Amino acid sequence: MIRFDHVSKTYPGGARAVEDFSLTIERGSTTVFLGTSGCGKTTLMRMVNAMVTPTSGTVFVRDQDVAGADPVRLRRSIGYVLQEGGLFPHRSIADNIATVPRLEGVSKAESRERALELLTLVGLEREMADRYPSQLSGGQRQRVGVARALANRADILLMDEPFGALDPIVRADLQRELKEIRRALGTTILFVTHDVDEAFTLGDQVAVLSTGGRIEQVGTPAELLSSPASPFVAKFVGASRAARPVRVAGPGGLVLDEDGTPVGTLARDGDEASAALGVSSAPRGSARPVARERS
Ligand SMILES: Nc1ncnc2c1ncn2[C@@H]1O[C@H](COP(=O)(O)OP(=O)(O)OP(=O)(O)O)[C@@H](O)[C@H]1O
Ligand SMILES: [Mg+2]
Structure with a gap:
């Protein structure tokens, strides 16, 4: 679907x-770029919609070389x-969402109807359609940003730290909704974050x-x-693995959180990491939660 x-x-x-x-990046999958500030994530993402032109090399979108595409058509x-x-x-929420459909010649009535449907899809009340961005909370504005990106029924969604400024609860809500949207629409998503938990929750790759x-x-x-390629990766993905409810699955001693997202592996001899995750350091293959050890 997308190839650098x-x-x-x-x-x-x-x-x-x-x-x-x-x-x-395969069709219908979610790929996450995870990295520290300034490592080139936004630059790479903007190559996909021709907002940044590579100095060398080629980006293909839907098997077409981006350099040969009409940038306006591509972006829309x-x-x-x-x-x-x-x-x-200075545009109402509905008009913000309907920007691209209107540019593409969709009628006012139909674009508005689509905007209202999208408000529901991203978990907002339809009554918000006639408000202005300044009359919404930060989290609501972020949802509108997602709705606008979906308004042209695009099969590719580029999301550049879209939930960065949100509190953890709203962020988790939006992550869940995004997964639901992807499941329902089969969208190919390229998502940028520097948050490891977010990357692991959303990313297929x-x-x-x-x-x-x-x-x-x-x-x-x-x-x-389970097999970080370098100390850099180990450190990056190992950071912020705070203690939370987990279970152990698989022959590799993979540790999953309650949503089934991998959060770590059991060390062979049970080390501090296992202890921090609240999992016993029993031999591999027989690991159980500490509390049930004596039953
Ligand atoms: N328009 C520009 N002109 C000159 N240098 C730029 C420009 N845009 C980005 N850079 C530089 O290119 C590098 C990569 O920037 P980029 O915005 O892609 O990083 P990023 O990974 O998205 O960072 P962040 O997480 O802070 O958003 C940085 O060193 C940045 O200073
Ligand atoms: Mg950036």
């Missing part, structure tokens, strides 16, 4: 944002949730990036946790 083929980007002035990046065919929300302050868009490792959350 040896792309590099040097900005005018010499900043080498991305060097020789290659990755394939892809949903984009900007890092800072990016709603138009997670690419851990370091400076220059260097891929430290790409794989499923389970792969990154």
Whole structure:
């Protein structure tokens, strides 16, 4: 669906944002770019909708070279949730959501109907349609940003730290809704975050990036946790694995949280990590929660 083929980007002035990046994103999957600030995530994402032109290399979207595509058509065919929300302050919520359909010639009545449906889809009241962005909370504005990105029925959604500014509860709500939307619509999602939990909750494929868009490792959350390719990855994915309800599954001693998201593995001899997760350090294959050990 999306393919980066040896792309590099040097900005005018010499900043080498991305060097020789290659990755394939399958149709209907969610790929997460996980990395620290300034490692090139936004630059890579914007190559997909031709807002950034690679200095070298090629990006393919739907098997077409982005360099040969009409940028306006391309952008209108892809949903984009900007890092800072990016709603138009002087347009109502409904008009914000309907921006691209209106540009594409969809009638006013039909675009409004679609905007109202999308408000429901992202968990907002239809009554909000005639408010303005300043009359919404930050979390509500973020939801509107997602609705707007879905308004043109795009099969590709680019989301640049869309939930970054939200409290953990609203964030978890939106993550759940996004998974639901993807399941219902089959959307291909490219999602940027520097939050490990968010990456593992949403990603089928997670690419851990370091400076220059260097891929430290790409794989499923389970792969990154059970066999990190480098100390960098181990440290990155190991951070913020705070104690929370977990269970152990699989021959590799994979530890899952209550939603089934992998959060770690049991060490062979039971070490501090196991203890921190509240899981016993029983031999591999027979690990059980500590509380049930004596029953
Ligand atoms: N328009 C630009 N002109 C010059 N340098 C830029 C430009 N945009 C980004 N850069 C530089 O390119 C590098 C990558 O930036 P990018 O915005 O892609 O990072 P990021 O991973 O999205 O960071 P963040 O997590 O802070 O959003 C940074 O060093 C940045 O300073
Ligand atoms: Mg960015």
